[in-house]
Amino acid sequence: MSSTAAFYLLSTLGGYLVTSFLLLKYPTLLHQRKKQRFLSKHISHRGGAGENLENTMEAFQHPGEFELSFCSASHQRLIKRLRDYFSCYQTRSAVTIGTDMLELDCHITKDEQVVVSHDENLKRSTGVNVNISDLKYCELPSYLGKLDVPFQRACQCEGKDNRIPLLKEVFDAFPNTPINIDIKVNNNVLIKKVSELVKQYKREHLTVWGNASYEIVEKCYKENSDIPILFSLQRVLLILGLFFTGLLPFVPIREQFFEIPMPSIILKLKEPHTMSRSQKFLIWLSDILLMRKALFDHLTARGIQVYVWVLNEEQEYKRAFDLGATGVMTDYPTKLKDFLHNFSA
Structure with a gap:
């Protein structure tokens, strides 16, 4: 290679690197910042699966119930009596304890009712080996009284509300609370019904939906492009590839929520x-590859919210926010609320 060719090659490469670095730092020089309809720092995973039975109305209505598992039996009885007494005078909702967003999962029944449940097969959560899609809503079994906390080893949570709710019940109960909907199965009817409910309740500005599956996210966007979408796993991997090759600052992004573990x-x-x-x-x-502050900062500068899941310890919360995450998803809404209070103090 001649010295002239080497000079042009190095000049081109240097120009590319400088431009990429500049646009990574200041992406609005090339891209218009996305308008954020809502901001969510505190997100309750399945309504707060470590404090109430997951994906139940009790979880959505009362994330942040006082943790009793580490108290003595006598203290538990006293706390329960006090809680019952004061509950007559004060209703604790998701918003009042500091939850900015409810995260939940949806399936569809045989009679085309959209229900809130993480699993299609109900063996784990109800003890009955049956699929939601094979039953009418009125035939669905109840949740077990005690379930494992999904992202906390050797921990269980119990609750009194063991009914699988309808999505429209959640919309009715929380008309002003952002809701993150995981479309759990690639089902056209489910996607269409969820879209219809969002339209009916005029919640396009308070809803985000999607799945790890690229195909599901594409169907969601095609069904209703007014509802913001999550990055699929395929798109997350693409974003990482673009980031590490320096191409990300040049590429337009359709999604508005970068939700990653x-x-x-x-x-x-x-x-x-x-x-x-x-x-x-x-x-x-x-x-090492995924938890990158430069990546998070670039995305947030473009108006894309970055959610990290599912974190249940203070050191995890701190690491996520230190890296520039805009929101954290947790099974323990009260613990995250306390952390945010102390963290911002």
Whole structure:
């Protein structure tokens, strides 16, 4: 290669790197900042699956119930009596305890009712080995009285409300609360029915929907482009590839919510001796690649909210916000509320 060709090559590469760095830092020089219809810092995963039975009206209405699992039996009885007494005078809702957004999951029944449930098969949550899509809404079994907390090892939560609710009940109860809807199955009728409910309740400005599946997200956008969408897994991987090659600042982005896991939390969910070195290395590597402050800052500068899930410990909350996440999803709304109060103090 001649010296002239090398000079032009290096000049072009240098210009690209400088431009990429500048636009990464100041993306609005090229892209119009997205208008944010709402901001969510505190997000209750399945309504707060560590404090009430997941995806129930009790969870959505009362995320933040006082944690009793570590109290003595006598203290538990006293706290319950006090709580029952004061509940006559004060209703604790998601908004009043500090939740900015409710996250929930949807399926559709045989009679085309949109229900709030994480699992299509109800064996784990109800003890009955049956699919939601095979039953009418009136035939759905009740939740078990005690369920495992999904992102907290060896923890269970119990509650009195064990009924699988309808999505429209949640919309009725929380007309002004943003709701994050995970479309759990690739079902055209489910997507259409959810869209119709969002339109009926005029909630396009308070709803975000999607799934890890690229196909589901595409169908959601095609069905109702007025409802903001989440990044699918395929799109998250694409964003990472664009980020590390310096191309991200040049690419337009349609989605408005970058919702990702913190890979390191997997280590606390499993017994260390059950994981191989290669598994631990892959978790470490994916955490290093995904948890990037420069990436989070770039996306938020473009008006894209960054949500990290599902975090249940103070050190996890702190790490996410220190990295520039705009919101954290948790099973413990009260714990996150207390952290945010102290963190901002």
